[in-house]
Amino acid sequence: MLLLLSVFTKILHTTHSITFPGDIQILKDLKNGLDPNSITPGSCLSSWDFSVDPCDHLFTNRFTCGFRCDRLVSGFSRVTEITLDPTGYTGSLASTGWTLPYLQTLDLSENSFHGPIPGSLSNLTGLNRLCLSMNSLTGPVPGSLGSLSLLEELYLDNNFLVGPIPFSFNGLVGLKRLELQQNNLSGEVPDLGKLKNLYYLDLSDNRLSGEVPATLPTSLVELSLRNNTLFGKLPNSLGGLVILQVLDLSYNELNGRVRSFLFDHPSLEQLTLSHNRFSSLEVVNNEGVNSKLIALDLSYNELRGLLPAFMGSMTELSALSLEHNKFTGMIPSQYAVKAARPGHGTSPFERLLLGGNYLFGPIPGPLLGLKEGSVNVSLVDNCLYRCPDMFFFCQGADQKSMQDCKSFGPYIP
Known part of the structure; x- marks a missing residue:
């Protein structure tokens, strides 16, 4: 009887979800970097209570929603998705370390994040979807984002971003959708001819100059360069x-x-x-x-x-x-x-x-x-x-x- 109890206890221990400590710190940094007044009662983020293990308490009254975990490392669960509800969170993304190598989706759209896009987002090497649209982000688009070789969707639209579109984006060979519309981007449209999977490109409502690029991905289904110069x-x-x-x-x-x-x-x-x-x-x-x-x-x-x-x-x-x-x-x-x-x-x-x-x-x-x-x-x-x-x-x-x-x-x- 004692042997069976010991085996049962060991099974419970091995199946128990333990969130990777570094991932917990990123989630804490994200929440702590926000204006507390923008965290409305009943929102996803308001339920994040780090007195318990996050991945083990998903969809409970402690962590109602906002991210997903997968058991990718022996003994640990890793955060693979962060999606904040659009309730007007305000704060800076630069206050978060962004060292989540297993993160696949980061969606912080339709909020009020301000300040620059941190270059440390390039540490999210497993990312295939990055959505920061409809915020109040300023400054240039980091060229380091061009190193996210697994990225398939990139949404930076409806912000206040300035400067050129990085030439490094031609290295996003897996990219399927790129939306940079409704910013203050300037300079010429870079050569994106190597993006053989890109089917949707929207650079409208910016301050882009020069000629329509002679080299464009032949995979394009929709192209908008509306309202530029x-x-x-x-x-x-x-x-x-x-x-x-x-x-x-x-x-x-x-x-x-x-x-x-x-x-x-x-x-x-x-x-x-x-x-x-x-x-x-x-x-x-x-x-x-x-x-x-x-x-x-x-x-x-x-x-x-x-x-x-x-x-x-x-x-x-x-x-x-x-x-x-x-x-x-x-x-x-x-x-x-x-x-x-x-x-x-x-x-x-x-x-x-x-x-x-x-x-x-x-x-x-x-x-x-x-x-x-x-x-x-x-x-x-x-x-x-x-x-x-x-x-x-x-x-x-x-x-x-x-x-x-x-x-x-x-x-x-």
Whole structure:
């Protein structure tokens, strides 16, 4: 009987969870580094009571949530995930030692952490997901983060970070998703061509300059460089992103031609190039019948010439905005048919915005039968003098004056 009791006691001892002491200290440092007033009663962090073993008391009233432990080392459990609930914790991340080699996920997003991103986060060599978005972090992005070779997701968006994107990020060869939007980052977009697994890249709403990179990962599915100060022409390399579905380069200073391969792309569904300085369009040879585009926005540029008729032949296109450019001529009949009565297998226009150009001539017949609310069409601020307010697509703004229209093009009747 004593022998059985001894064996049972030994089994209990070997299965008992003992948190690695260094991991406990990191958890203590994290909690102690926060403003106590930001730790609300009932939150995950408020339940952390270090009078007992953390990993052995997960999901009890002592440690209700906030991290996960795995038994990775003989005799010890190691912390593999820290995820704080978004309740407005405030404090500095620099007060924590960050020596957790088995940590796989660190998610401190949607709080009020301030100060710099500590370079010691590079000690988290097992990390595959780092999320610090929607805080108040300042200072530069540490180049040492480029050494986290197992990292798959990196979220530093919606902070106040400054300086360049580190060139060392090209070493994050396992990275699949990179979000740095809504900061004050500057300098050129670095070469990220070695990131063969990167499918999502968002660098929008920063102060990045230079040209659109000529070398981009061919694995990209979504690319957003919106609202920066990028200039120059579109690189040919964009045509090599053969699985790209979403491209947003709006609110920059890009110029030159909008390339034809964007209208005949094998997978591109959303293309937004608005608020730039593009002056012309390249026409595709096959009238765009192979295009996968669903939404196309070229508004607020300096595009000239006749409206491209081929856009009315794109079978999937349902949202087209060409407003506030310098297009002239008559509205192509293809546009009107696609908005009013498209053929079988063709998506109708749900949005057709052509205002703010120099279009003239009669309103195409199919548009005259449209009922208000059936489709979003706008033809305001053009030279369409036979566009009375009785038609909903003529409401909201006047047509240009005769003087403005004649000064733009004397051939406008």
